[in-house]
Amino acid sequence: MTMSFQLSDAEMKFFEENGYVGPFTLFEPEEMTEIWQQIRMDILDTDAAPFPNSKLNYDRHLDLLQLNQIFTNPKLTDRVASILGPDVLGWRSEWFPKYPGDEATDWHQAESFVEFEGTEKIEPTAAEEGKPWELTAWIAMSDATRANGCLKVMPGTHHTWYFDEKRNIPFEPENINQLNTVGKKSGFFGYDWDRLKLDETWVPDEEKAVHMEVKAGQFFLFTSRCMHGSNPNSTTDSTRFGWATRFVPTHVKVYANQDSFQHFGETLNLDRYSTVLVKGKDSYKHNRVRLPMQTGEQQGSNGQAVLKDEDALV
Ligand SMILES: O=C(O)CCC(=O)C(=O)O
Ligand SMILES: [Fe+2]
Structure with a gap:
């Protein structure tokens, strides 16, 4: 397979050691800002969305062409495939x-993205020791700075678990933006990730954090095993908009045997849901799979072509 934007050897080595790599440029800031202005309007109409009545607004790459084109852009997917292997689903x-x-x-x-309800959202069927089987590309739709709370990562932590993601914890939206028990304004959008700590007394060393300051239109890759978070937005006038796009190799089962899942107090019905083949082919056939949208194709969650046996992407 020829890929134009694959990671260099040095970038691969950096990722293996640190659990993240980037930033890379998808769009120049002016172009991203223009695209984002349009997207911001488009996402308000959720009629054709995969989860029409959800405030979370997940997976809008399934119904909006502009987001689908970003999700399947080779600048993103070639680099993702460098790490996950040639056959990749979003x-x-x-x-x-x-x-x-x-x-x-x-x-x-x-x-596994258990996400507080005890059910694994993704499960590998052919995992290889030491090789990641999930990857996120975090795309900045506006500038992300230290002041407005850019993502931060803790390099090298992807080899060690500090948290148990499989523990169930309650959704407590009343705690959002409130001071927590140690007087800190921190949380996870209504969940308290500290309750998942394996060692309650352990405190992350903030000195070692790397702050991923990026311009609008840039993105970076990380495995979610690499500890990450962000500081508060301490500005009065700057919003950072991140769009996290998540990928797995085709051997991973997505929402296996699930018709719906719970998250942030909502029940999300998977009727309209599908994965998208963004690279290579799908020989495993574990999942519902669609092809990237074509320009001019009918938009909407059911508008994308469904994968056929002969389909493969380069
Ligand atoms: O942007 C953030 O603050 C959190 C993002 C995150 O946790 C993720 O993309 O997995
Ligand atoms: Fe995360």
Whole structure:
């Protein structure tokens, strides 16, 4: 397979050692800002969305062409495939806005995306020792700075679990943007990730954090096993808009045997849900899979072509 934007050997080595790599440029800031202005309007109409009545607004790459084109852009997917292997599915996209005054995002680690309800959202069927089987590309739709709470990572932590992502914890929206028990304004959008700590007394060493300051239109890659979070937005006038796009190799089962899942107090019905083949082919056939949208194709969650046996992407 020829890929134009694969990671260099040095970038691969950096990722293996640190659990993240980047930033890379998808769009120049002016172009991203223009695209984002359009997207911000488009995402308000959720009729054709995969989860039409959800405030979370997950997976809008399934119905909006502009987001689908970003999700399947080779600048992103070639680099993702360098790490995950040649056959890749996109399984989730999520908004991470941080408005002026918003609290910090707790340090956390994930892999199966159990996300507090005890059910694994993704499960590998052919995992290889030491090789990641999930990857996130965090795309900045606006500038992300230290002041407005850019993502921060703790290099090298992807080899060690500091949290148990499989423990169930309650959703407590009343705690959002409130001071927590140690007087810190931090949380995970209504969940308290500190309750998942393996050692309650352990405190992450903030000195070792790397703050991923990026311009609008840039992105970086990380495995969610690499501890990450963000500081509060301490500005009065700058919102950082992140769009996290998530990928797995085709051997991973996505939402296996699930018709719906619970998250942030909502029940999300998977009727309209599908993964998207963003690279290579799908020989495993574990999942519902669609092809990237074509320009001019009918938009909407059911508008994308469904994968046929002969389909493969380069
Ligand atoms: O943007 C943030 O504050 C959190 C993002 C995050 O945790 C993720 O993309 O997995
Ligand atoms: Fe995360």
